[in-house]
Amino acid sequence: MMALGEETDPAASLHLHECEACRHDFDTLRRVVTTLHTTPADGELLTPPDGMWDSIATELRFGDLPVSPPRPHEFVPAGSRTARRIGRFAVALAACTALLGAAAGSAITWWMTRPDTSTTQPLAGGKRLDSLRASSAGYANLTDRSGRRSLQITVNGLPENSGYFEVWLMDNSHTKLVSMGVLGPDGRATLPVPDNIDLREYSVVDVSIQPYNGKPDHSGDSIVRGAYAG
Secondary structure (H helix, E strand, O other), rough: OOOOOOOHHHHHHHHHHHHHHHHHHHHHHHHHHOOOOOOOOOOOOOOOOHHHHHHHHHHOOOOOOOOOOOOHHHHHOOOOHHHHHHHHHHHHHHHHHHHHHHHHHHHHHHHHHHHOOOHHHHHHOEEEEOOOOOEEEEEEEEEEEEEEEEEEEEOOOOOOOOOEEEEEEEOOOOEEEEEEEOOOOOOEEEEEEEOOOOOOOOOOOEEEEEEEOOOOOOOEEEEEEEEEEE
């Protein structure tokens, strides 16, 4: 659910921040989700082998359910860019379902068909961050409930990219920084803040575009940055 951008228990986000094995699984799922929003270049797609859909159906134990492979050509001219796009969507969606299981597959279907969230409402009580890209606007605040600190952040106007968006806390000089977690595809995140982080020093929040290159460092490509409320 975190890979889909849904809010989860803060303890789960903290575990993801600390567990290398779970971060690897999370990154794998995020790449599949990102694929659903990536427009392929002409000639990029490969024709799937015969029997692929049957293998997926068997793996997921569809049994006697009336499930049949998507047929893009029934809706658009064969060979068109739109057909290839739909074909890629079908394969990526099947891959997501295989990775997450039948229950998570239903969640993906809901996520892909829900209303567009590009006009996410600003975070209630959040402080406006500086926009480092003209199309992006961010809001962030810190909550402390019964000793459990959480950073809430919303970013509107996320730019198209082939990577993911990471949330950081940093000092005023922007030289010391700590990764907090990943921003959801809807532009929202609620991230736990460990007790050993001194918020008097780490008073700035930053959201960056990170490539899938296996490097944990800040990419240097930020979209919003500024002091958070709270």
